[in-house]
Amino acid sequence: MRVLVLQQPSSVAPFETWLQEVAPGIDVRLISGSGTARADDDIARGVRREVLEDYHSPATTRRIFEVCAEWRPDVVFSNAEADVLRAAEARTLFGIEGMLSSAAVLYRDKLLMKQLFDGIEVDDAEVPAVPHRLPSSGEDVLTACAGLGPVVLKPRDGSGAMGVQTLASPAQAVERLAAQPEVLTALHCSQLILEPFVEGDVYHVDILVRDGAPILVSPSRYLHPPHLFTRHNTGSxxxxxxxxxxxxxxxxxxxxxxxxxxxxxxxxxxxxMYRTPDGRFLAGEVACRGGGGLIKESMRHTYGVDQARAACLLSAGLLCEDTFLERIGPQSGWILETAVPLGYDRSAPPSWLAYTKEAPRPGTPSSSGDAGLRCVVEGGSRKEIEERMAALHTTI
Incomplete structure (x- = not known):
């Protein structure tokens, strides 16, 4: 079997090693970009890696297609949302098994994504998606603000809360649009989607899928809506x-x-997903990737599975016949220092800290990934975990 792995430069996951551990004779090639976080001696023996100048450029996409034409991989695997579409196009153009481009675009375009939620029912009741509009001008935005109240304006193909703006009133919309003419350009090109701001709780559900059925379903509630990462620490x-x-x-x-x-x-x-104050659930977005932050670390702690490794092996049909629907470890959550400082006594860390990582913290984070201290916290219930997270704000 031949597997082509598209690896974002920031990724440190040893995908080729995971594949070789399960299938020693497998042939793996990697394509990454300059500034890669993986040193050459970190790459498994016998694996060819190409480090291209600009990973996100059309030239890299062209090279991916050349490799597919010449080498004929059986599998094209990607570990990031930014690669979902070009990996799917490679499969489509060269007859490779897996998600094709007509499906992949539904997981990237937030307007088309609404189709994925049509007709889905729970307990014989259809669960609606968050309503939306496709604005093409500043006037459309002002009209929406006047009629709907607070609205959310976001890129159709964005991720990680980047470019998301909440506009509380027509006056604020005027102020923002006047100061950001690039937003108007995006509106004129129909690159933005507009939704009413949903009051209430925001959830994420992380799912692993084999043969069309879930083998892991992990539901979590965000501490605060993700787009507020500059005001509140991000976590769930x-x-x-x-x-x-x-x-x-x-x-x-x-x-x-x-x-x-x-x-x-x-x-x-x-x-x-969203839940309104009156208890109704609305479908928000779905992406064909793993969750960010420390979702992977939290899931590993509670479910005993690394979702990145599992997804890689699933793509090649190499994951053993296990399911991970039940928790085998303590319930957990995670929190990132994106706003208010976090801390704990380094000489005597709390026993409930399951994982910590410290990184330089930028002065003004541009996304929820720009964080200093990062922690996974375990506990006997959601309430206990949230109380322990609150303690990290005061123990500095």
Missing amino acids: VMVDADSSEYVFLRRYAEALTAKVGKAHRPNILHLE
Whole structure:
């Protein structure tokens, strides 16, 4: 078997090693870009890696297609949302198994994405998606603000809360649009989508999929809406397994996977949902990738599986017949220092800190990935975990 791995320069995951551990005779090639976080001696023996000048350029896409034409891989695997479409185009153009481009575009374009949620029911009731508009001018935005109240304006193909703006009123919309003419340009090109601001809780559900069925469903609730990462530290906590929200989110994830699983052949999904103050759930977005922040570390702690490794092996049909639907470790959550300083006594760290990582913290973060201290916290319930996270704000 031949596997071509597209690896973002910031990624440190040893995909080729994971593949070789399970299938020693497998042939793996990597394509990455300059500034890669992986040194040459970190690459497994016998694996050819190309480090191209600008990973995100059309020239790199052209090189990916050349490799597919010359080498004829059986699998093209990518580990990041930015690669979902070009990996799918490579499969489409060269007859490679996996998610094709007509499906992949639904997971990147937030307007087309709404189609994925059509008709999905839980307990015989259809769960609607967040309503939307496709504005093409500043006037469209002002009209929406006047009629809907606070609105969210965001790129159709964005990720990680980048470029997301909440406009509380027509006056604020005027102020923002006047100061950001590039937003007007994006509006004129129909590159933005507009939604009413949904009051309430925001959830993410992380899913691994094999043969069209989920083998892992992990629902969590964000501490604060992700786009507020400059005002509140970014993080989430797994919901209690005996709660009604857990039951609902797991059923919704199973219904979504049943709809898209065999049709689109995703291996991994990251779903975001909203719950309004009156208890109604709305479908938000779904991406064909793993969650960011410390979602992977939190899931590894509680479910005993590395979602990045599992997704890689699933893409090649090499993951053993395990399922990870039940938690085998303590419930957990994670928090990133993107706003308010975090800390703890380094000489006597709390026993409930399951994982920590420190990084230089930028003065003004541009996304939720720009964080200093990063922690995974375990506990006996969502409430206990949130209380322990709150303690990290005061123990400095």
